[in-house]
Amino acid sequence: MEEIDVPTHFLCPISLQLMRDPVTVSTGITYDRESIERWLFSCNNNTCPVTKQVLLEADLTPNHTLRRLIQSWCTLNSSLGIERIPTPKPPVNKTQIVKIIDEAKRFPHTQLKSLRKLRSFMLQSERNKACIEAAGAVDFLATTVKSYGSSLTEVDIDDGSDLATASDEALSILYHLNLSESYLKKLVNDDKFVGSLVQLLKHGNYQSRAYATVILMSIFTVADPIHLVSVKPEFFTEISYVLSDQVSQQAFKAALKLLLELCPWGRNRIKAVEGGAVPILIDLLLDMTDRRVCELILNVLDQLCRCAEGRAELLNHEAGVAIVSKKILRVSHVGSDRAVRILTSICKFSATARVLQEMLQVGAVAKLCLVLQVDASLKTRERAKEILKLHSRIWRASPCIPPRLLSCYPSS
Known part of the structure; x- marks a missing residue:
């Protein structure tokens, strides 16, 4: 050629x-x-x-x-073989966007058509996204979502209704816009909007639930402490369902990051535990092979096991201690560190005779001994040594620990 x-x-x-x-x-x-x-x-x-x-x-x-x-x-x-380049369409401008929004507000029956036009513009270019945000479309989109969200608390709305479809379109646009921090902070201050997203987590279709999860993760990332501590228990229940249903890979990771963002604040650990997060996370961890996701799950479990309720839920799950121990040295240095931290919380604050015996039987104690012999991080080795010293009187003479590992058991 x-x-x-x-x-x-x-x-x-x-x-x-x-x-x-x-x-x-x-x-x-x-x-x-x-x-x-x-x-x-x-x-x-x-x-x-x-x-x-x-x-x-x-x-x-x-x-x-x-x-x-x-x-x-x-x-x-x-x-x-050179094809003639077509004459490009003129880019959308702020005036056009404002006109579309005004028309939708004045004539509600055109709202769905206007939203689809906005979505078409948004998908054309990054410049159009910035133009849509600058034209004040975010307020209009949030209002559309709130209208549907508030209706869900009053009456069961058909997923195929114009109101539901308009909400889906508005959510899709908000999801794709890559909103600036100033707009995200404005949205997190809008309790009605956040409440509507929670209602969509509960009643929406899979796509809407995925979009709502990612948007919630984005706005809570920039939230003030007062908003982080005041999240309602219902929120954690619905996020746990998003994890359980695995509505999408992106929403799944966003839900984990959201829990990680919220758990350190106020009573959120307890709210998450009461929302059913712990058994769901353990079940997910059983078959999870993705390194990054394993790290996120272990990170969240580490947060939840810092409260008595979280440790109790993990210990009540027949695979809780076993799967956490199994992930040590099988995921990454970060994964091993979080798993050992979980066992540290259990051994310091929930170490009944039954728990200590279970740790021997499922190989958790042997795994901690192995941590001392391999190239784990210094902090991970120190935590493992601390746990082994703490219960050496019960574990040291156990036949459950292989002789090759018993030789490295730390002295009290």
């Missing part, structure tokens, strides 16, 4: 590919729209990639002359 010599000024300075929609920034440099928008909006940069000058405004001016030159060049080289 004949090599095609593309004029240098037809190539985007960022991607070095033929520009399809050339636009010029305030420094006078021309880029392909998709590349520069990714640089500015997805990567959160505020400089010109070539000159390194700060761009005070993200205005992108279409370079029609260059675009027509590129189109002509494509036509002249069509025999070499």
Whole structure:
């Protein structure tokens, strides 16, 4: 195939590919729209990639002359397999977005159509996402979700109704927008909006529950302590169901991160335990092979085992101690450390004769001895040594510990 010599000024300075929609920034440099928008909006940069000058405004001016030159060049080289680049549609602007929102507010029967139009714009480019947020669409989207969420507490609404479909569309847009911290803080301060998301966790379809979980994780990441300690028990019950149902991989991880974010605050550990989190997490851990997910689950269990109720739930599960012990030295240094921390909490505060005997029988004590012989982190080895010393009178002479491991058993 004949090599095609593309004029240098037809190539985007960022991607070095033929520009399809050339636009010029305030420094006078021309880029392909998709590349520069990714640089500015997805990567959160505020400089010109070539000159390194700060761009005070993200205005992108279409370079029609260059675009027509590129189109002509494509036509002249069509025999070499070059397809003519179509004339791009003009990008959406703030005025258009405001008009769409106003129309939906004035004529409720057009709301679903307006939401679908917004969603179409949003999926076209990162610039459109920023434009939609700047036009105040987030308030409109949140109100749409609240309207459906409040209806769920009053009457059973059909999932196929216009109100439910509008809520699904609004949730989808909020999920994809990559909201700024200022808007996330505004949403977390809106108790009605947070309550509506919880109702959607309870009554929504799988997709809505997934979107709601990820949005909740995002807003609680920037929440003030007063919001973190005041989360209602119902919230933890529904998040536990999201974990149990595994509505999506992203929502599953978001739910784990959400629990990890909330558990250290106030009585949230107890609320999570009462919401059924511990047995669900243990069941998930039994068959989990993904390293990162195992670490997250062990992290959450470590948090929950810092309260008596959490330790009791783990010990009541027939596989609780066994699966935590099994994950030591099988996941990662982080996983091993969290698993040993869980056993530390149990051995310090819940070490009944039955528990100590169970740890021998399931191999937890032998695993702790093994930790002292392998390349585990210093803190993990110190915790293992502390546990073994704490109950050496009961464990040291046990036939459950292999002789090769007994030789490293720490002296009291």
